[in-house]
Amino acid sequence: MVEWLPESYWLVRFLFQRSLAVIYLLAFLVAATQFRPLAGESGLLPISQYVERSSFRERPSLFYYYPSDRVIGIAAWSGVALSAVALAAGPYWLPAPYAVPASMALWLVLWGLYLSFVNAGQTFYGYGWESMLLETGFLAVFLGAGPSGPPVAVVWLIKWVLFRNMFGAGLIKMRGDDVWRNLTAMDYHYETQPIPNPLSWYVHHLPDRFHRVEVLGNHVVELAVPFLYFAPQPWASVAGAATIGFQGWLMLTGNFSWLNALTIVQAIAAFSDGVLASLAPVSAPTAADPPLYLQVLAIVLAVVVLARSVRPVGNMLSETQVMNTSFDPLSLVNTYGAFGSITRDRYELVVQGTTDETITEDTEWRTYEFEGKPTDPTQRPRQVAPYHHRLDWQLWFAAMRRSPRRSPWFPAFLERLLSADEATLSLLAEDPFSGTTPEHVRAVRYRYRFTTPEERRETGEWWSRERVGAYVNPVSADDLRLRWGR
Structure with a gap:
């Protein structure tokens, strides 16, 4: 039965934030173990190159003013620790008046620290999932915490990121390589993807008919399903489940960093507390309305995001669509897309x-x-x-x-x-x-x-x-x- 009544999102927010904290934790662990040899003081692309070739306004980063391995290490491990706090739902255990501002501060620091790594990481941080994590992480700042529910507008903004993520990927495939249009892309993909995983060899050798159905299913999930994210329940949840299943298959058959996992996290916003409670033995508390200041900030955020969406949407709809591009130094609203072309060898x-x-x-x-x-x-x-x-x-x-x-x-x-x-x-x-x-x-x-x-x-x-x-x-x-x- 289609639900037209307002839905609550307390459980959705709780699950979304915990899942996003896991992604942040992984991202900061990677920064702690790899950033210095790749882009630190003596890295393969020394951080001095970033300082010399960029301005703070163009690519803001803590490391612009403190380009040292020591500061890099402190920032990375601080990110790991704060991600662990977010994963443990730290702000939720605070008294009600402090939960929301503490949560906002926590997620804002995580976003700011990771922005520093992305903007200073040069080639080694030039991937679409970096700007996607920043955009998603910035929205998490405004979800709140504690007994009050999240602003519904912010939940819809997360759906908007998910829509651009999936629909952009679908469009660039249809405009790009012929193998997506003639349904032969998966004949090559598993063998030529950046880092195959243990199942890639087996899936590569499945019958051609299976691969044709795969590509057709890809087009449906990326080009048709995203419009259902904004439909009433339970259709939005059906779309979220289809997206999660699709991304789960990609995780099973490839190694794409946290791209697929982060998309699954975004897809949580397509559900509602009522749907989640029907799927698992959990129940959401009766959530109070978000504090007035958070509701006002959510409206301001929505206006800013919509205004900044003009260029990404224009790019997405353009015949010369460019994938995985950020249009501002803070990566607040970006354009996405992957595998517009498939290598044959x-x-x-x-x-x-x-x-x-x-x-x-x-x-x-x-x-x-x-x-x-x-x-x-x-x-x-x-x-x-x-x-x-x-x-x-x-x-x-x-x-x-x-x-x-x-x-x-x-x-x-x-x-x-x-x-x-x-x-x-x-x-x-x-x-x-x-x-x-x-x-x-x-x-x-x-x-x-x-x-x-x-x-x-x-x-x-x-x-x-x-x-x-x-x-x-x-x-x-x-x-x-x-x-x-x-």
């Missing part, structure tokens, strides 16, 4: 080193192994998401090109390997030199494909690969200084 960079002082045909090369990206053909693809291995992702992008000219961080990466830099090596799964320094390193470009079931039965390998050429010929530390001035 998978390329990988195999990075190797040797202790030989002179390179000959008999030189023995040892291979560096990574946490997520494929290297060893016998290694089963790993499950790493929703954790995000940023170096592995950038190596996937770098491998699409024939040289490192458009990956300025890559020579610095080789330099760190030649010096056995401990921070850089912490980003890898295996250092074949156990902390000692190689004399030379190189990067070889390969074309990878999944083995067939017959090949895997015979060889035990998950991948078959073919050498395409040299990405970086053998170089020593002196060679790097002469060639790249490092």
